[in-house]
Amino acid sequence: MNLHLHNTYTRTKELFEPIDPASVRMYVCGPTVYDDIHIGNARPLVVFDVLARLLRHRYGKDAVTYARNITDVDDKIIDRALENGEGIDVLTARTAANFHVAAAEIGCLPPDVEPRATDHIPQMIAMIEDLIAKGNAYAAEGHVLFNVPSMPDYGKLSGRNRDEMIAGARVEVAPYKQDPSDFVLWKPSTDDQPGWDSPWGKGRPGWHLECSAMSKEHLGASFDIHGGGVDLVFPHHENEIAQSRCAHPDESFARYWVHNGYLMSEGEKMSKSLGNFYTVSDLLKEFPGEALRLALLKTHYRQPLDFTKDGVREARQELNRFYRALALDPDGAGDVGAIPTVVLDGLSDDLNTPLALTGVHAAADAVFAAEKEGDAAGLMVAIASLRAAGSLLGLLEHDPHVWFQGDGDEAIDALIEERNAARADKDFARADEIRDELDAQGIVLEDGAGGTTWRREN
Ligand SMILES: [Zn+2]
Structure with a gap:
């Protein structure tokens, strides 16, 4: 099945055709490293990690370049460093290191390139000089501004008209702006x-310009996919388009604009005062990273997502079931088999992860069915297929025994609870299945008058 992606620029789901199938290129806006990421920041990380995995699967690992930047110069960073009473370098180094840990914990592979804004200042200055020379930008009072009326197509990505754009900007129109919609x-x-010498005096780049210069440096002036959260469509991505297309009028810049939807938390907009503001590192103290990842993938990426801790608990139960299936592998060979069709087709249809996940559940069902039938060869095929399905989604990457040990007693208690519920529902087949699965892990159950107790017999 061909790959289709929804393109924000055309507002339609389009067939994905890379400029060069031997060099498929994707740029995603990365973090501004002034604070630890929250679960809302984790959503695009996971979504575009899945897209990168899918592209590598389709075009080959070496044919894909996934670039995700680090913004390490920004007013938020300057303000936070001052607040904390620490150096900017100390703040950005620590935050970037924490970011890498969090991203890895939620199963995101490192991007192929991770450019840092402060390593690309000469390229940014060159791009600004080019924009001035072409009549799209002007210097004023130590600033350089992009002149929005110089670009007739401006506003096409976000669909905003000129009045809407100016209405947003009017309150803070600086006297040196030629037009109220001009940006820095x-x-x-x-x-x-922090500042660098430039033809306009000591200064620093605007955020939008950083991404235009870094994507050009690492992916070229035309590339395939540009991704990010829907909150970046305006003004950030609109401004990136203005800068990059005006600097390189004969190039397309990004051809497919892919945006993930908003994230709410516990039914409301995430805010520190509501107590629903979750950093990834805090959530990781309570839940395994894969459970956070699965909770994010259960909603289609374009839909708004309501992140809840109950949702993560549910995701964890589902993962327990998948890992119980993987634990039935008698020799633990870890072979990866064929990816189930529904998983691949689901992801190829504009990253339909809910559909793809039904394929993972079906693969786990097939494992338990083969086990029940005593079909040893079928069992191995089914387990390998489950592993392949998980791998494309960045799930099931742990050794099942480590998963359950890491989970500690809590997972065993949860299984016993699930077994009690199954028995209450007279679903004795499921109850026996859980007993057998625990038995396979060396956990022996004893049903007594006071409830069920367990002991480990290894
Ligand atoms: Zn960006």
């Missing part, structure tokens, strides 16, 4: 702010 490419730095 370069701004002056005082002595205590």
Whole structure:
């Protein structure tokens, strides 16, 4: 099945055709490293990690370049460092390191390139000079601004008209702007702010410009996919398009604009005052990273997602079931088999992860069915297929025995609870299945008057 992706630019689901199938290129806006990421930031990380895995599967590992930047110069960073009373370098180094840990814990592979804004200042200055030379930008009072009316197509990605754009900007129109919608490419730095020498004095780049310069440097002026959260469509991505297309008028810049939907938390907009503001590192103290990942993937990426801790608990139960299936592998060979069709087709249809996950459940069903029938060869095929399905989604990457040990007694208690519920529902087949699965892990159950107790017999 061909790959289709929804393109924000055309507002339609389109057949994905890379510029060069031997070099498929995707750029995703990465974190501004001033604070630890929250679960809302984790959503695009996981979504585009799945897309990168799918692209590698389709075009080959070496044919895909996934670039995700780190913004390490920004006013938020300057303000936070001042607040914390620490150096900017200390703050950005620590936050970037924490980011890498969190991303790995939720199963995201490192991108192929991870450019840092501060390593690309000369490219940014060159791009600004180019935009000035072409008549799309102008210097004023130590600033350089992009002149929005110089680009007739401006606003096409977000679908905003000029009045809407100006209405948003009017409150803070600076006197040096030629047009109220003009935005900053370069701004002056005082002595205590990070700054670089430039033709316009000591200063620093605007955020939008950073991504235009870094994507050009690592993927070229035309590339395939640009991704990010829907909150970046305006102004960030609109401005990236303006800069990159005006600097390189003969190039397409990104051809497919892919955006994930908003994330709410416990039914409301996430906010520190509501107590529903979850950082990934805090959630990881309570849940395995794969459970967070699965909870995020259960909603289609374009839909709004309501993240709840109950949802993570549910995801964890599902993973327990998948890992119980994997634990039935008698020699633990870890072979990876054929990816089930529904998983591949689901992902190829605009990353339909809910559909793909039905394929993972079906693969687990097939494992338990083969086990029940005593079909040893079928069991091995089914387990390998389950593993392949998980791998494309970045799930089931742990050794099942380590998964359950890491889970500790809590998982065993949860299984006993599930077995009690099954018995109450007179689903004795499921109750026996759980007893057998626990038995396979060396856990022996004893049903007594006071309830069920268990002991480990290894
Ligand atoms: Zn960006």
